[in-house]
Amino acid sequence: MPDHSDRLARLRRRLRGRSMYVSALPNIRYLTGFTGSAGHLLVAPDETTLFTDGRYRLQASEQTQGIDVEIASGDSRPALAKRVVALRLRRLSFEANRLDYDTYAFLDGSLPICRLDPLRSVVETMRMRKSPAEIEAIRSSVELNSKAFEDVCARIGPGWTESLVAAELEFAMRRLGAEGAAFPTIVASGTHGALPHAEPRARQLREKSLVVVDQGAILDGYCSDMTRMIALGHPDETQTKLFHAVLEAQVAAIDAICPGVECRTVDNRARQVLRMTTVEGIRLDTKFSHSTGHGVGLEIHEGPRVAPRQRRRLETGMVVTVEPGVYLEGLAGARIEDVVVVTETGCEVLTRTSRELRVL
Amino acid sequence: MPDHSDRLARLRRRLRGRSMYVSALPNIRYLTGFTGSAGHLLVAPDETTLFTDGRYRLQASEQTQGIDVEIASGDSRPALAKRVVALRLRRLSFEANRLDYDTYAFLDGSLPICRLDPLRSVVETMRMRKSPAEIEAIRSSVELNSKAFEDVCARIGPGWTESLVAAELEFAMRRLGAEGAAFPTIVASGTHGALPHAEPRARQLREKSLVVVDQGAILDGYCSDMTRMIALGHPDETQTKLFHAVLEAQVAAIDAICPGVECRTVDNRARQVLRMTTVEGIRLDTKFSHSTGHGVGLEIHEGPRVAPRQRRRLETGMVVTVEPGVYLEGLAGARIEDVVVVTETGCEVLTRTSRELRVL
Known part of the structure; x- marks a missing residue:
């Protein structure tokens, strides 16, 4: 209480x-x-x-x-x-x-x-700075959100559409006790994944394509937010390269999180990694069109913003998402997102779902 | 288009x-x-x-x-x-x-x-005045919403909680092609029904109690909105009296709808009916604590307001809800709601689900 x-x-x-x-x-x-x-x-x-x-x-x-x-x-x-x-x-x-x-x-x-x-x-x-009780509330919301993901991943079968996956995810959240989804669930496969805010379509998930799944729950008022990548069938070389660059950028940004560091530094760490990779002649940092993260709590988007030019320093108890993404128009998109709490010695990643590409 | x-x-x-x-x-x-x-x-x-x-x-x-x-x-x-x-x-x-x-x-x-x-x-x-294409879009949303209700009603069984009914309703909407729910679904049984904006609880539906189910879908951007009453087991005399008074008020308000009539007149028609019924010594119009209806379209609440003191006149093509309700603290609540379009000669009720108390 x-x-x-x-x-x-x-x-x-x-x-x-x-x-x-x-x-x-x-x-x-x-x-x-x-x-x-x-x-x-x-x-x-x-x-x-x-x-x-x-x-x-x-x-x-x-x-x-x-x-x-x-x-x-x-x-x-x-x-x-x-x-x-x-x-x-x-x-x-x-x-x-x-x-x-x-x-x-x-x-x-x-x-x-x-x-x-x-x-x-x-x-x-x-x-912005959460109390221990608030951090536990967010942790519970994050865990529920992860369970919903696992529950649905285990059942995705031939013929499932983007809309069905989104509906199943939100239903799973509710059955697990959530008040609802924290935002409209994103399920975007193939070229549709190149829209950062794609709306799920009544279209079947395509074989050999990457699928972006971005989902969040509200539990006891507190939001969670997670993005994972699914592939139907083994990904090709380009898809693998794109995925691994985004994963590396995400891990690097998380590694930079500790009390006292400026938000822009965390954001920049992700961009630095993406700058070193080129896919189909495109340097990936040029296709990372949003900021690296945002605070999360009673609202799905709150302070602090983890973005370029943000000089605010992280403090113990702040809870932020880390979610670099790359969007290659006409080809594919990739994003990986965790919820992270700033601790006295660095940070703790609340999201425990494996970040690896889930090959179904 | x-x-x-x-x-x-x-x-x-x-x-x-x-x-x-x-x-x-x-x-x-x-x-x-x-x-x-x-x-x-x-x-x-x-x-x-x-x-x-x-x-x-x-x-x-x-x-x-x-x-x-x-x-x-x-x-x-x-x-x-x-x-x-x-x-x-x-x-x-x-x-x-x-x-x-x-x-x-x-x-x-x-x-x-x-x-x-x-x-x-x-x-x-x-x-406020919808085009024929918009009216068809709302009609489709209303029909989808009704299908979701029937789908779930046919399956409600022992042990179902308010939250589960709400989750199943929203899932059914999504599976039927909705973008999502137009607002958080209300499922409120027994005394909880006396809160007009009750949040569903993780509590089983009680035998011999009235359940308020208020649900809406969004389809192609257009909202629907319907409230129906369910009873688990046959209702007692008080519950029956409450239900029928609200039903009569709703029908009377709908009967008053035609182009040129003032919104307050429609609202007042519902109140007049409720004024004539007393439950447990309480005159029901004193427990009708909100307005009779609201416009519905791209937003779940839009103009015109069907409320006391609203002198705006209804026009052909306007689409409104009609939803009188009575809330008896500590006892029960009842509300019945349809979506209605004003036509040249009167009105058409878009909601085709039976208004009768659904005894499960």
């Missing part, structure tokens, strides 16, 4: 006497435990109030402790504004990257004596 | 010479056909440009016709701002209820000679 009052206390220390309107639902969940799909949180120096609607009356009182809950009929933002007025707040920070313009304009119009302060990623920054 | 150029032409007529920045992805999909997870659309009087990133280079060019596509490395908003400057636009409308404050502030800072005009629901209003 996470200690929400401790998290609220840490947020208040960061706010130094200011009040804050928290609008992003994952941030509200992190701070209070409330998992409803509509809510607004006011963190003032001497009170914390969650505003939500009638659908969540029971749930809000069951899930939260030590904070006030106010139920509105329908939109609960006017109730929040009213409370800000009643508290005579002169300044209210808000989540600039999470709030829609209309709500901002509504508050601006409703709060004549209160200055609205755009604030960025305050709660998100707190969320 | 929807005619995107016709939709863009209709938008331009509404804009009367103004330019618009479309940020909501379902609106971008509606106007251009692009289904990627990141993109920004500029609709200027003489050009339409989609800005997206490298992951979607191939997909954006394959899915769109007759518009320009500009690929940025990473965030594509600066490219959009640059284009607005190059076109010397003096005024740019934006989607006030869909844009985050940060993007607004970025554009405001990047476009010194351009006035930003908050605009609400322009594309959403266009989307």
Whole structure:
């Protein structure tokens, strides 16, 4: 059971006497435990109030402790504004990257004596370093995700389509106890694998082609994320070369992870490896079109970003994906992805599924 | 194949010479056909440009016709701002209820000679009236959703948990060709059914209890939405009374649907019926804690809202859900929901699954 009052206390220390309107639902969940799909949180120096609607009356009182809950009929933002007025707040920070313009304009119009302060990623920054309990929650989600992969791999047979593999994976996650998939599962074979965000098609997996499988589960609110490569029949020389270059890049990036290292350094390590390999006359680093990784937790994409130019230093307790990929248009794609937690001495790879090419 | 150029032409007529920045992805999909997870659309009087990133280079060019596509490395908003400057636009409308404050502030800072005009629901209003092709797409999604329900109902056996029923339903949707579920499937039995937005639990369906099953699929981008009631064993008198009151309210609301009628009238019809029934001393209309329905299409919740105080009049081609529900804390909940299209002479119920209580 996470200690929400401790998290609220840490947020208040960061706010130094200011009040804050928290609008992003994952941030509200992190701070209070409330998992409803509509809510607004006011963190003032001497009170914390969650505003939500009638659908969540029971749930809000069951899930939260030590904070006030106010139920509105329908939109609960006017109730929040009213409370800000009643508290005579002169300044209210808000989540600039999470709030829609209309709500901002509504508050601006409703709060004549209160200055609205755009604030960025305050709660998100707190969320980057995971507590031991959160790391265990992510570990369980990662293990469940791996089990779903093994369960389906053991059954893939002739005639299976990309869509069927994706459906079976998500079903397996659910049967294993997941709330659902953390994102739409990607199953992309052959040339379709050259689209980093391919949607699964109602098309059979092709013999002698590489298949990218990118899947994640949500368990007790925490996300997992893993990419593995499957081959139907033994891969040819080009496919093998592509796969091994990506694997080497992934391992090198993981090796670079330890507290104090800059995110861009980890990212660059993967690119350096890919720079040394050429497939069909193409240097592979030129076809690595996204960043090396991202934080993962209550959201599938959170901080820190493991990307070029990111000078943020890794800290103990951060949990990130490491997922270099190479996309050769008209030919094939390859990506390998693990979830890694930064430890005092380096890192621990939470994903225990073998990274080797799974030949079916 | 929807005619995107016709939709863009209709938008331009509404804009009367103004330019618009479309940020909501379902609106971008509606106007251009692009289904990627990141993109920004500029609709200027003489050009339409989609800005997206490298992951979607191939997909954006394959899915769109007759518009320009500009690929940025990473965030594509600066490219959009640059284009607005190059076109010397003096005024740019934006989607006030869909844009985050940060993007607004970025554009405001990047476009010194351009006035930003908050605009609400322009594309959403266009989307409310569906074309014949869209109605057929929704019909197919509704039929698939019903098939998934029948498939799973035929198999529910002793020991099935709420979570398993939900997982089986979503798996059945996928196997039938859906892209996925339109929202997290609700399976709530007994007292849990008294939460309108209950999350399925790892708990077996109880004998002699009512079960609320609320499910929707996405097929070719279009959503369906249906709620049916299941009972394990024959229901008692109270359960039967509750069920029939909700059924009667739902039928009455559907009967009220025709072009020209105000949404609040349809909503009120359901409430009137519930007002006449009392269960355990409680008048049922006092426990109908949400609105009667919502539009459905590319998004699971869109306009029009079928709710109290909504004076908007229904028009031919609008597609809405009708889903009154009653939630008796500590006792049970009941909801019945169909998707209905407004026709010239009244309405057609697209959902063909029997509304009767399914006794298993």
